[in-house]
Amino acid sequence: MYILIVDDDLVDRKLIKKMLISDGAQLHDITEVTCVLDGFQAIEKTYFDVILLDYNMPKEDGIEMLIEMRAKPKLGNTAIIMISSSENSSVAIECIEAGAQDFLPKGDITRSSLNKALIYAKKRFEAEQRMHDSYLAVKHMAERDQLTGLSNRYHFEEVLKVMIANNKRTKNCVALLALDLDNFKNINDTLGHNVGDEILVQTVTRINNCLRRDEGFARLGGDEFAVIIGGICNINQIGMIANRILAKVSEPFVYNGITINCSVSIGSAVYPNDAIESHELLKCADIAMYRSKQSGKGKISFYKAQYQYEFSRRVDIQNSIKHNLENKSFRLFYQPVFCSKTQRISGVEALIRWPDTEISYTPDEFIPIAEECRLIEPLGEWIISTALQQLSDWQQNFQIPLTLSINISPVQLQKSTLLTYLLTTIEKSNVKSSNVILEITETAFMEDSKEVIDILTTLSNNGFRIALDDFGMGYSSISHLMSYPIDIVKLDKSIQPLDDNNDKRLKIIEGLSLMLKALDFSVVAEGIETPTQHALCNTLGIDYLQGFLFARPMPAHEISQLLKKEK
Template sequence: MPQITHALRLQAWPFLLLACTLLAGFAGLLASAFPQLPVPEPLRFSWAGSLTLVVGGMIVSAWLFRSSGRALLLKKLAYQASHDALTGLANRTMFEEKLRQDFTLARQNNRLMAVLFIDLDEFKPINDTLGHKVGDRLLVAVARALEACIRPTDTLARFGGDEFVVLLPDLESARQAEEVAERILQKIARPQQVGGHELYLSASIGISLLDDSETSPEKLIRQADMAMYKAKRQGRDTFQVYSAELDAKLSRRVTLRQDLQEAIRSGQLFLHYQPQVDQNGKFFGVEALVRWQHPTRGLIAPERFLPLAEETGQIVPLGKWIFTQACKDAVQLKEMGLLPGRMGVNLSPLQFHRPGFLDKLKKILAETGLPADLLELDLTEGVLMKDRCRAISLVNSLQELGISTAIDDFGTGFSSFSYLKDLPASSIKIDKSFVENVVTNHKDAAVCKGVITMAREMGLTVVAEGVEDEAQFDILRAWGCHRFQGFYFARPMALAALIAWAEGAEGVCPNVD
């Protein structure tokens, strides 16, 4: 709007001159019709002259109004095309144009410049809870706060949603960009009064700096965006500076994601199975563990691709394949008389909370023919973090079907003991980080012994993971642990190897008397 007001001021003088012309013409007509009127002598034109002034003025007036209206409309459209309608800040188009200009100047004058990519943390819940009107007013307040943190020569733009970008030209050092980011974080952290609400926000900021090798101004935006996501992953309410190492990591991540999608589609994934034994070393059950044989990079560890699959949502099709294959193999083991207990399958929080999870699980059981009482689902504490009541209801439904549930990696989270009494799980698995030092570390030993005692009193089965030697097995068995899993008994193996192991040992682990 300031541009439009300025345009009106620039075009005011033709209208003022035209008004004077029309007044002179009308004065001349009045003087001709009524000579007795006190009209100044310079304005006493002839009748024809006065009429010419009036008619000509009216014609010019019509032309001026038409042309100026068109000009104002064009200026308004140009403004709307280059500015954000909500905040009045520059939009992406205008920002990129200014970036190219400052990029060229920085290159010519050997000056430093920076781009800051700002994303508000947890803005969506505010927008969803209090409504878009409050959300819009909050964005306007943030825009004004950001303007207060930068110089007149800097450029601030809104890219849409809750994303803002700042261009800092002509810097003396990289530290100046970091100081601006620090000011922005402090400013945004102050409470905002919007529509009777006191709202608190934070932001994640990525910083990219122009270096000698940079040839594309637009790449600075992408680099700042990458750094912003790193700030998100590091806990938010902070800033991160882009580095080539970060670019390499993200490139590997993108490649891994694409490769994983191809692996799911083309059958590069397979399952290994690790046996569980009881207190006598007798084969009791088995846990399914996914493996990925990459065609060029070889075997990729699950801890590298499973967290990525969880973040990207690829865990859903991956989990479906794991469930289906594990159930098929469990049916084969059952028919051979080699499945004395249950088939354990790990379940991610994303799978668990997906709508229709229970129906899809029933469908897989029906298609594979595996009885529900031969399946055990391993749940992490994360399944309860999103919706505790729904999680408990789902576990109850699983129990009603005959499907057993186990709490995996027990003791590594923050809410284990608080929810264990409410969650209708069948067993808990002591994490291997406690088991590996149970003989040498009295604190780990106390944790293991306490968990075993508590679980037995609650009627839960206790499974020790990561048992690697006889001393660990003996002490845990003496404390009353029910089942054991680890390299001391057997490593994870393919289905054919598991069949040979079970048949050769006749169901009893050879390492245990």
């Protein structure tokens, strides 16, 4: 056994060494030093199984060496027996609490007691070491993300608190980046979670290559990450790091021969400019990150106080959508569509409206939020069921071949459950699918997704008619007419000529109308507000008309009154 004796008393050292040597049962390699400093130098050069450490020495007490050793990782790697001329039990307790494996009063040391103390101390230390290793392993698991090996949210928040506290003393700035992968859910949904996990691991590698070693990096959950950047002197430093990350992550990923494109949205907040507490700083960075997503994704946004208001408003709207869905308090309005030949109502378009409450929001405000937080699915199902039941009532009461137009979100089109829900609901409502027009905007076609083509084709094959809403004048719109099973085109009111004698706009509307008629599309002109627009539509032979000139969106009972007049 390798033993180190740290004691300033020569007589005591000789006595202890004699007892150890006289023990014929075990051979010992013994080193002697007279002070704590020499003791540290000895353990740096040589490994010892046990240290016999004098409690009280002139320059530095042994208890101080004990405390310093136990502050080291892995408990200092050595069992320690404290020895002292004092027999006071409080001294013994102090030593044990500080991390010693045993305490021996010098007056009680015998060859037998010393030998037992050495063996027991070594065994106790080994057991303590195993327990400490287990603790460290559990601690690591509790602080680390198992997939990426990064700090998890709990550990990251603790590190952020320490970083802010340290920078309070040095009066330096700390930047916090909140990162979120864009459209990552689509990767999991279409390619599987195994592929998603591999993309996360590769993303972590790329981001790590953009950071310094002393910058904190964590996975907060899912596809959310955060980075702490300390010692900020200039905001440009943040921009440089963030732009490196944006560029690296946007490079195509390749997995099993499949090329996958992904980007990241980043929000930045700075201590102490934006917040002085860690949880507030994280909140500010999150708000800035959402701003990046709203601005088109794949960008960095720096926190501004205005974003706090916008974020709070967004949260209020999201919570209110959930509440209104649970209480079925949304309203449906219906805007009539008139046949240009008969001047009679041929159909209606169902339009969602906020409940009649003190605080109200327009569809332009709450629909995008419903789409982003995946509330558009239950909201869309409520619209479909409510509108189809209303159509059924009108058809039974008035015996009119009325059509119903329902706006379908691009998010709904990505769900295979849409067709099943539509078919089930029309069957319950006793409505024919040919009376239902599903209005799709060009945003649904942005990625030319095969899945979108397939679901629209399936809907068309099941009798539903497909309308392309907000038809513009770009090349992409025309190409979509050829690629998708579209039956009806609704001309965007923004390209329709107003009463301003604009020759270019007149020629555009005339050209589009001729093209659409030649391709056998039914054409609806929406946003008709003036007699001049109406006259032009008649001249061009537009099939259907919709706009404030004829009727505004109105509740169902007002539509019923109009239908009564037309019977």
